[in-house]
Amino acid sequence: MSEKKVSVLEGFKAFLMRGNVIDLAVAVVIGAAFTQIVNAVVKGVINPLVGAFGTKDLDSYSSCLKGTCKVVHGEVDGIRIMWGSVLGATLTFLITATVVYFLMVLPMSKYLARRAARDAAKDGAKEVIELTELEVLKEIRDAIVAQRGSGRDQ
Template identity: 40%
Template sequence: MLVANATSMLKEFRAFILRGNVVDLAVAVVIGAAFTAVVNSFVKGLVTPLIAAIGGQPNFAALKFTINDSVFLYGAFFNAVLSFLIVGAVIFFFVVKPLNMLAARRKQESPEPAAPTEDVRVLIEIRDLLQNRPL
C-alpha cells in the first residue's frame, strides 16, 4: 500500500513538473537571474560612471541626511530605484517592445476570415433549423 501511494505521488509529481507552465517558469527564473547580472554590470560599468561624470558622484550609497541625531540613508534606496528603473527600461525596450512588434506583424500577416455572405448566412440558418426540428 505504501509503495503504491509513493508510486502514485511520484507520477503526480512528474506530471506536475512536466507541465509547460512549471518548466517555462523555471527557464524564466534562470534567464532572469542571468539577465539581472548583465543589467547590473551595465549599470555599474556604464550608467553609474556616466551619472558621475554629469553629477560628480558615482555612488549614491553614502548620501544621507540627519534630523535630531537620526541618520536617514537614502542613497542606497536611490541606487536600488535607479537600478530598478534601468532594468525595467531595458526589459521594456529590448524584450517587450520587440515581442509586441513581432506579434502585431504576425497578426497583420494572417488575415481575419471574411464574414459569410448573405446566401451562406441563410444556408447556415436553414441547416440549423433542420438540425433542431423534431423527428
C-alpha cells in the same frame, strides 16, 4: 467505473513537465543572469556619471534625520536616512524595466499583433469563400425552384 489513482510522484512529474513550469524556470535563470548585467551597468556606468557631480558610490549618499550621524564609540549617533541606496535600487529597476520592455515586451507584442492580423486576414478570406459558396448554392436553389415552377405552369 474504476478510477486509476495517481501517485504523488506521478502527479509531481506531470506538474514539472508542463510547459509553463519549464518556461518559468528558464525565465528565473535568465532574470538572475540579466540582473548581474544591470548591476554591472549601474556600478560601471551610472555610478561614475553620478560621481562626476559628487561621490562615485550612490550608497554613500545619506541625510541625518536626528542628531549628528557621526560614529561615536562604534555606534552611529542619530538617525541616518540612506537615500543613495534607494536611488541606486530605483535606477537599477528603471534600467531593467526599460531593457525588458524595449528588448522583450515591445517586439513580442508587435509580433503577436502581426500574427493576429495575418490570422484575421486568413479567416476573412475563408469567410469570403464560404459566403461565395453560399451565394452559389442559393442561386442553384433559386434556379431549381424556378424550373419546377415553370414546369407546372405549362
